Amino acid sequence: MLFRSCGKTASTSFTGSTKHELSLHGNVKPLQLAANGSSRLAYRSLVLKNQWNLSASSSSANAVTTFDDDEVVPSSVSDEKIGVLLLNLGGPETLDDVQPFLFNLFADPDIIRLPRLFRFLQRPLAKLISTFRAPKSKEGYASIGGGSPLRKITDEQANALKIALEKKNLNANIYVGMRYWYPFTEEAIDQIKKDKITKLVVLPLYPQYSISTSGSSIRVLQDIVKEDSYFSGLPISIIESWYQRDGYVKSMADLIEKELSAFSNPEEVMIFFSAHGVPLTYVEDAGDPYRDQMEDCIALIMGELRSRGILNSYTLAYQSRVGPVQWLKPYTDEVLVELGQKGVKSLLAVPVR
């Protein structure tokens, strides 16, 4: 089986192709917290209703902040100090970091979702699972050079975003906040406060929303905002998901088109979308929109490819399952075997998360 991988993230093109997303003008409403702090979905809709004078001020899970071109006010002529907080997962930088990184991950109640009554077990369980998982995890990180590249990539994205905004005459401080490793979200939050930022845009670097990724990072912010008078008075705008943005869809299609052309028989190649999974209960019991957004995302990318006359067959499968519970199906390892059995000879692997 011929195998190529389409490995670039599309975030850089996303920032470059988005028009005036950070125009800061009009009626600014500070973010307020949902009365029912325990409901993550209630919080999400409330956040969207409180964004600044948004053209997309609905409570749709897909809403993003957009402004009309003529609303752009160069930040240099206002007193505003704009901050953009990029949220990401974080990853161990060395093999010694792996177990403590895994501990942080499994201690997150949005990752290991215990019933409230059993929450006191969260940290002992995290210790146990992280110790048990660490050797397998270390093997993986050793095979990619001994650590995660995520911090470097995220810093590069932050620099690219800074430059793209400057080209639009928007001067913003960019912050990186990781959920499970350095630089932690809490460090970024401290810096934002020190810098006396007056408006904050929060951009999780996950194209699709999941309770376990963007949801978890936003919950950390929610907890801080609740307790801190500076943050509770700060206008905050959250971009929940951006897989549906034209810039993202087109840049993914560009990458796929380019990689397909490197095969000797491009039209015979199966496009294999590979996504990180979540346990099935997230979607079926907790209402995680992740699977729907992922399917929507693939449909948009394939629609763009079809409009360019690229008619290849494609499939979506989920990887990275951990533990004994059922995760989103189909599983990547099983689908690969099936495709081989069906006689598929060439595959273009496209990571979509």
Ligand SMILES: C=CC1=C(C)c2cc3[nH]c(cc4nc(cc5[nH]c(cc1n2)c(C)c5CCC(=O)O)C(CCC(=O)O)=C4C)c(C)c3C=C
């Ligand atoms: C056990 C639960 C996990 C859930 C739920 C989960 C969701 C989820 N994760 C990502 C993206 C990434 N995960 C990464 C590593 C990673 N994830 C888990 C577990 C869950 N993820 C573990 C145990 C690990 C560590 C590696 C391993 O042992 O397999 C990473 C890599 C980070 C890095 O080091 O660079 C990413 C990225 C998404 C998108 C997601 C839900 C949609």
Ligand SMILES: [Fe+2]
């Ligand atoms: Fe993960």
